[in-house]
Amino acid sequence: MPDPSLFEVFPTPSDAPFVIEHIAEEFTSVCPVTGHPDFGVITLRYMPKPGSTGGVCIELKSLKLYYHSFRNEGIYFEAVTNTIRDDLVKAMDPQWLQIETNWKGRGGIRSVIRADHGDVPRHFLGR
Amino acid sequence: MPDPSLFEVFPTPSDAPFVIEHIAEEFTSVCPVTGHPDFGVITLRYMPKPGSTGGVCIELKSLKLYYHSFRNEGIYFEAVTNTIRDDLVKAMDPQWLQIETNWKGRGGIRSVIRADHGDVPRHFLGR
């Protein structure tokens, strides 16, 4: 089961603007209807709050273990995307955060889902 | 015949902003003039209305079956694009929706057609 208690964070090491992107290319969960595995790429992009105001970053290994906790979970693409965004926003309270999930095709259709928290920083528009 | 009665929808699972993209790489219809098959990629992008205001999303398998219903239909590129947009807007009443159809070449010319409903969300400009 998705387990946000796995998250560990550390203080933002700077007060200057800072965008971090973690691309997990080996995510898998299970389709709740057919029981067949789903495979996707999960991209996390976020701008932490400045360190001096208590901002934090996600520790990379804890993020990996959290993703692994979806492995045998029966869950829809949309719910994966929203769950990850909500769990990470709770864990980090970032200035901006975006989850993009990119799923391998099923029946000839492949899907990309993007959920935001906060405003896209000006110099990230169009990327 | 294109059959919008095939559509099934489900309530938007979140109230936070949310963009969904379904890329169908195996679409085929028939040229109304020559009777020869046309092949294209149909990309649907949309932002549903929030769940708490009655917003809905399209169910993926029903979308696939709807696309299949064009298989032996004699219909122009432009009409395919407009028909899909109109049928989906009626079925979902989304905040924003875009259909991009990308057709294999005929006689050395290949075509891309893009039809919008509503304003492109600010953080999707330039993509």
Next chain:
Amino acid sequence: MPDPSLFEVFPTPSDAPFVIEHIAEEFTSVCPVTGHPDFGVITLRYMPKPGSTGGVCIELKSLKLYYHSFRNEGIYFEAVTNTIRDDLVKAMDPQWLQIETNWKGRGGIRSVIRADHGDVPRHFLGR
């Protein structure tokens, strides 16, 4: 000789916003100085006027034949680009139209020329 009388048009099949792109990858004309053949890709992008206001679209086969009419014409890259734009604007009176010609290299330099008519639609900027 470039022959705009070849153009055929049909009424825009919708009043909703609509962008059409036709990419002709097999264009050839002749260099007026050396007599050697030039090869290029001609991309036409346009937004027709709405159907209810008399807007029209270009018929695809007539566009192809018009392009063929340049085959043995001695004409510069810049003149090809402007001629096609002007002939198509006259034939369709579109809301926006853009011709991009992309030429194979000559003497180690390859060229791209882009001519606009009207304002680029807001959601096409940056593409």
Next chain:
Amino acid sequence: MPDPSLFEVFPTPSDAPFVIEHIAEEFTSVCPVTGHPDFGVITLRYMPKPGSTGGVCIELKSLKLYYHSFRNEGIYFEAVTNTIRDDLVKAMDPQWLQIETNWKGRGGIRSVIRADHGDVPRHFLGR
């Protein structure tokens, strides 16, 4: 030695907006310190002034010969970029002009330098 007297120009063939891009993929000069050859791609992008106001375009072959005149010149990347921009601005007095030089790696670092004259046209932002 870089020789701007090689430039030839011709009147802009139109008054409508018009962007021209010449990509020279086979540029070479010499490093002033080591004497070793440098190799790069020089991209010129510009919007000429309208023909009716005396605007001119650069003749392609003369541009090629001008580039060849750098072949045995000992000159830094930054100076190549500025020199070409300044020489072309002088020769054409364009509405907008941009030189982008893209250099093959030296010691594991490759460089791109971009120098502008005038404002980037609105529909070229983000490209």
Next chain:
Amino acid sequence: MPDPSLFEVFPTPSDAPFVIEHIAEEFTSVCPVTGHPDFGVITLRYMPKPGSTGGVCIELKSLKLYYHSFRNEGIYFEAVTNTIRDDLVKAMDPQWLQIETNWKGRGGIRSVIRADHGDVPRHFLGR
């Protein structure tokens, strides 16, 4: 140890706007936890202050040697990114500067970190 005393600078050779990008594809440092090597690509983009106001550029070879000084340093991705930005801002006092570090995957997750100093120039948005 990262050694900013290695930096050498030279006066900006022009007063016109000017963006420089140095892409170092062979950066390596050491993970402070596991002691295993990390590999990444470091992209520096900056706009120097005009030469007439005392603006300077970074000398390319000194940049390379500075990067080499990280080779056996145990240091996190985020700290590499911030350290390079801060050291270069101190050395050059540029109008705008951006460091993008792009790291090879570890445990199936690869990371990109981007730190800015000053506002992204208007014609660089969306790139």
Next chain:
Amino acid sequence: MPDPSLFEVFPTPSDAPFVIEHIAEEFTSVCPVTGHPDFGVITLRYMPKPGSTGGVCIELKSLKLYYHSFRNEGIYFEAVTNTIRDDLVKAMDPQWLQIETNWKGRGGIRSVIRADHGDVPRHFLGR
């Protein structure tokens, strides 16, 4: 229904060795179990018998129409491949013939099937 009566042939225009490859990128048939469409690329490679011994080549448009005759046929990948090989061998009696069918993925598995008639010509080994 697959209809080999559509084939037209013409005499091999030479007696010298000669290999012909026709790549049809837009083939579609129907899965006999699920009724869902299958999409594939069909590559025909053959060496005709010399013209002076009565050898023939397949006429390209008749090949296209023959492929179209599979459009609404419920038929397995293996049967498509064998049927096309057998029908073409009957129509042309070539020296060597090979059919390679390359199918879009279903359930995460994509398939390639290759059926030969006669020996691969020596200078085609390894291609």
Next chain:
Amino acid sequence: MPDPSLFEVFPTPSDAPFVIEHIAEEFTSVCPVTGHPDFGVITLRYMPKPGSTGGVCIELKSLKLYYHSFRNEGIYFEAVTNTIRDDLVKAMDPQWLQIETNWKGRGGIRSVIRADHGDVPRHFLGR
């Protein structure tokens, strides 16, 4: 647990030479040491015995379910490769069979393992 009882076969539909390739791009198992997931692409290539001699082919969906049975199995790369080869050889008794497993990188090293049963057919050498 890997479960070869899931396999279903069907008679080879032809006596002519015939090579089949099934590429499963979404395979996952678990590292027996660390418990972390492994991800790979499994390619099966085989030439069945002729139908008239009792030759059989593997049914595609049963192959997929067999692959799924590795999902939570702790097993090394080499053992995955050998197990799949041995199980399939037992189920089909083919003329030739090859398993190629291609694994995503771990600690900066990615691996490809290839196990054969029988001689590679002459016209497959070098592919």
Next chain:
Amino acid sequence: MPDPSLFEVFPTPSDAPFVIEHIAEEFTSVCPVTGHPDFGVITLRYMPKPGSTGGVCIELKSLKLYYHSFRNEGIYFEAVTNTIRDDLVKAMDPQWLQIETNWKGRGGIRSVIRADHGDVPRHFLGR
């Protein structure tokens, strides 16, 4: 009309083995049935006879002009391939010669035709 009198040759500059490949990416002729233009890439590969035995090579510019002479010729793909091979064999009497013509798609099928004269040199097999 294809005009082999355009060919010029020069003595092979060496007696050691020697393979030459000229790839013409901008070939065009006309379909004899529809009158529409055909576009293809013509690759010539040959091994000349040694210079000391009177062997000759084709002069590059004369080859280009010969190719241009097909521009308005109504001629099939197969005939183009055979004609070029036969004309070049006559002009050069080489040890080995191969013409590969690679045609842009027509009606969803693209074609490659390969005609040989003499045996492929041993170290060219499989390329």
Next chain:
Amino acid sequence: MPDPSLFEVFPTPSDAPFVIEHIAEEFTSVCPVTGHPDFGVITLRYMPKPGSTGGVCIELKSLKLYYHSFRNEGIYFEAVTNTIRDDLVKAMDPQWLQIETNWKGRGGIRSVIRADHGDVPRHFLGR
């Protein structure tokens, strides 16, 4: 210093033919002349002796640590390649083994070096 005592091996898990390829994309050593870092990709390919005859395979993590032991070693490309081959042949006594080292460019020249031990297996020729 390159340290072959780091190697660990395990018995070949099968007697059937078996080829293993480990591609290490993040190798670095130091140029013995300039002291600058070198970066390369090291590909190991081998066929172990059968398990029943005492054949062994290299343990993946021990291979990684062995590669790390070159990090601060001043050593030429050729010596890296030969040293790795010789150390691995000693550790495994394989049927066939090949080391291919692929080095990033220096001064505009990049290098690939390939050293073999034993005969390339027949079905690996041409790959």
Next chain:
Amino acid sequence: MPDPSLFEVFPTPSDAPFVIEHIAEEFTSVCPVTGHPDFGVITLRYMPKPGSTGGVCIELKSLKLYYHSFRNEGIYFEAVTNTIRDDLVKAMDPQWLQIETNWKGRGGIRSVIRADHGDVPRHFLGR
């Protein structure tokens, strides 16, 4: 002028079989007819004689300087290829040597020339 006196060699560091490939991507010479620069990629592949029999390898920097000595030389593609082969064979007396020169297009035709000395080693066929 091409200057083989620049070559330096060193003894082959091993007696086991050994293939070395140096790919120089930034070669330039001058067309003897037009005086325009030519640009190409020069690939040297060779197998030195074993060290114990007096075999030698080419020193990389000396190879680079030798290539630079062609910079302002008016010389044909064929002569470049043969000259480099002959000069290197003289300097190294290798078991096998191959020069492949790959030239940027001129007038729409690009060329590849390959000259061998000695027999291609068996395990290099088809590469």
